[in-house]
Amino acid sequence: MITRFLVKSLQINKKITRPNSVIIKKWYSDLTTKDIENLHPALLKKADTLQVELSKLEDQMSSGKEFNVEDSKRYNQLTSVVSIYNEFKINQSNLKELEILIEDEDPILKEEALLEIKIAIKDLINSTNKLKIKLLPSHEFAEKPTIMELRPGAGGHEANIFAQDLLNMYIKYCQFNNWPYELISKSDHESGSGIIDATLSINQLGSYDRLRHEAGVHRVQRVPTTETKGRVHTSAAGVVVLPKIDESQNDPNLRKFAPGELRIDVMRASGSGGQHVNTTESAVRIIHIPTGIMVNIQDERSQHKNKERAMTIIRARLAEKELKEKAEKEREQRTGQVSSVDRSDKIRTYNFQQQRVTDHRCNFTLYDLQGCMSGEKLDDIIDQVEKNETDSRSLELIKMIESEEK
The missing domain is CATH 3.30.70.1660 (Alpha-Beta Plaits)
Structure with missing residues (x-):
């Protein structure tokens, strides 16, 4: 689709100052070669499949069939993905039209198209990256x-x-x-x-x-x-x-503990704190016996608050541990996979002398x-x-x- 600015510039007869078309064409060629990567056919096929799935849900909705909670959740997910996919296809189409106009014999049409190519390329790169993210399963x-x-x-x-x-x-x-x-x-x-x-x-x-x-x-x-x-x-x-993990709501991820799974100790807080340190058993230590994960909290004067905070942390640690184990099992079960490389060790260097920060993963x-x-x-x-x-x-x-x- 040609933009309104381009159409308008073709309709009026006025001299305009234009940059050197050879320079712009070279810039355009370099940029498309370097920065625009077409989505892999497998990803495009997945996007098409999701679009078909959304159409079926829309037909189901228009027919008056009742949606359950899972249907509604899936509908919202698909709507978000397909919206970005449609944006990607429009930007892709716009760029192709401008590429054709660049080869036009009309010098005004050609150079105006070259001017708009820059915006079109950025739009396509942006929508391509967004679509890649949307096609991947969320954490x-x-x-x-x-x-x-x-x-x-x-x-x-x-x-x-x-x-x-x-x-x-x-x-x-x-x-x-x-x-x-x-x-x-x-x-x-x-x-x-x-x-x-x-x-x-x-x-x-x-x-x-x-x-x-x-x-x-x-x-x-x-x-x-x-x-x-x-x-x-x-x-x-x-x-x-x-x-x-939110413990105040009905969170499906809220971890329940079996009897004997946790060991909870209370003790006097150590360190500075005046008389409170020596007289009140406010410090709390919780140990998850099967894994050995241990949390100590003594910052609050209230034993109840320290226990609450310790439980929040131990639930978070267990959730992360179990998720990593689940992901590892899924990777092992796949055949012909491209394995992710775990670079959690030394992920980043902060060099104060050179005033730079380098992330080694990317x-x-x-x-x-x-x-x-x-x-x-x-x-x-x-x-x-x-x-x-x-x-x-x-x-x-x-x-x-x-x-x-x-």
Whole structure:
């Protein structure tokens, strides 16, 4: 479809200033070769199948047949996918029409088409990427809030300080995005700088799908403030990202525990806290006996609140563990699959000397370390990690579809 601007420019007889068509044509050729990737036929076939499924549900709806909860849920899912698919087809058609006009003998028509090609290409790239994401199965806990746990790794006291820096980064990220959050627990280093561990609850629905990519070992390279010779030290901190299961609602993912599955101990809180530390058994330790997963909470004066927080964390850890085991079994059962590579170890390096942040999973470098640490540029990195994951999962899906057709 030719845009109104292009049609109007053909209808009026006025001299316009136009860029060199040879330059634009070269730019267009380079861009299409580099940046536009046609969707794999297997993905297009899947999109067509989903469109047919939606049509059947629409016929069912128009006939007056009652929808159950699952039908309604599926209808909403399909509507979202097909809407993006239709957008993709329109953008694809627009680009093809403009490609034909570029070869037209009319110089005005040709050069106006070249001017509009840039927008058409960006629109197609955007809709292609969105469709790829929509065709992939969403994460089981995609809509959940998040629990993040941070701990120092190798590197001595500098690792404690870096863990605190990461905690501050995620808090600022929440503030930048206007996400509600709560610091569930934090144990400070005895020196007063850095942390021993911390647990952050991010109560924004859907935040888990965004932040799950932050799980892994984060590495920092910088000159510590205590370093007298100016030598660069390397240290690390670990980030665990868990889905937060809502215990106040009828959540189907809410874990029920069998008698004897949990061991719950109460004790006096340790550390600073005045008389309260020595007189009140407010600290709570919960151990999941089958897995050995243990949670200690002592931040609140109320034993009840500490137990509630500990239960939230242990449910989140178990949900994540079971989901990973389920995904691993599914991968093992597939034949001819393209295996995902787990690169949770050393996922990212923060180099303070060079003011850069490099994510090793997608080989993306952001040359704005302060912007990242302030939370404002963290999305730039997460976007690239998500794109890398989408491309990888798309290859797995294509392989699976092709194997099913054999």
